[in-house]
Amino acid sequence: MRDTFIDYGLLRQFDFDGFKSKAPFPWENIEGFLTKEGFQALYTDYPSLELFEYHNNVRRGHGQRPHNRHFLAYESSAHHKGVVRHEQLPATWQRFIDEIGTSDEYRRFIRRALGASEFILRYEWHVGSQGSEVSPHLDLPRKLGTHLLYFNTSDDWNHEWGGATLALEGKKIEALNPDFSDFESVSASRITDNRSFLFKNTSLAWHGATALTSPPGSYRRLFNIVVEMPKRSAGRKLVDRARTLLGLAS
Template sequence: MKGTFIDYELLRQFDLDAFRKRSPFPWENIGGFLTREGFQYLYTNFPSLELFEYHNNRRRSHDQRPHNRHYLAYENSIYHRDRPAEAGGVVGRGQLPTAWQGFMDELETSDEYQRFIRRALGISAFIPRYAWHVGSRGSEVSPHLDTPTKIGTHILYFNTSDDWNPEWGGATLVLGGKKIKAMNPDFADFETSTAARITDNHSFLFKNTSSAWHGATALTSPDDSYRRLFNIIFEMPRRSVGRKLVDRARALFKLPD
């Protein structure tokens, strides 16, 4: 493919002020982040499921229901710090289809995209991390907050109207107005729920805050249909993690300074 994967003109027209002011936390369901050609190229060449590992009933930090899914990390995994890229669930650049090699190169060298993310999230620096997720029938993302070391995430979905029926679920839900104090709420424990579109070159950008509750209800898709996405995760530089963790804990649990 010639040219770039990212539609930079769309980024230049993005309303950053409206994004930052959005409730219950900054988020946007972006249509057309990738060029048409770029989306089709990546969609057609999505990494083989053989590269993934299946996460089955892994315990979560606040005893939420498990996020069962197929998972593939780029270069190193938070679940297997010592696992080489050649092992299952971790992929190196050279193992990726050519399309994805080109996209990864663009993500890691694009000054314009990186400036856009810094401005949107209100940060001066971040460390990126990348992972592919594939959900199948019964997969669920129970309501949760991301870990405090995450500044934000850009989720790129790789389904189309031809291969995915919205009635099967899978939409990322923006949850607001939590009605209980517990950190393992259910979807019914929120006053509002707004669904983000996940088909036809849509993506979901959000900033991680103490109000950034989100999830996706259990899939009811046929056995041969899969919810496919690619996560671009923006994490705190290591030198600032300690201070930020303390501040986040105080905000979440209303601790005194």
């Protein structure tokens, strides 16, 4: 295998202007973010399901349907038990996470795409099975964006089973727990054979994934690189929002 998992040549060719101008929010379904060898190694050594915590009917803030799935966080989690330490991961995943964390070029890519001068990265894995759904939602304001890496191939996943991350546009109701039918248009991503989905979190960045119809034993596998504000920046944004609501000068 090559020395790197990320295909940096692809990053250098990325259409940042096209990404930023996409409506209703910036997103891109990237093909080939990882090298062929890197994808295959990470696919083969995807963390064991035994490490995951299953989220079953966990309540969501605005009454959306729950996101039932297997969940695993890297190193720490504020709310969940499914946590894996670096040394517990397969060696390929240890090297990949080390690369993400130390790659100046990947950080420049994220900085330019999301327009963020400061950010932190955290990592988590999601595994969906028959019936798993990601109901339409917005991410929390502290998230600047997310890079979702899919670890399925056309040999193990049928597109008819669902699983595509959907970019939703034109919400027709005021409620914060809309259904997929409450949007004027839906754009679907591809999730097999070394695809990933990068998006910027905005007030219009509604997204989700319909309930999986996959047979028992077939899994939708993700690795999420979550881009967040540093804690001090996130705290300041919340203070500014509160001051605005109170009619106070910033």
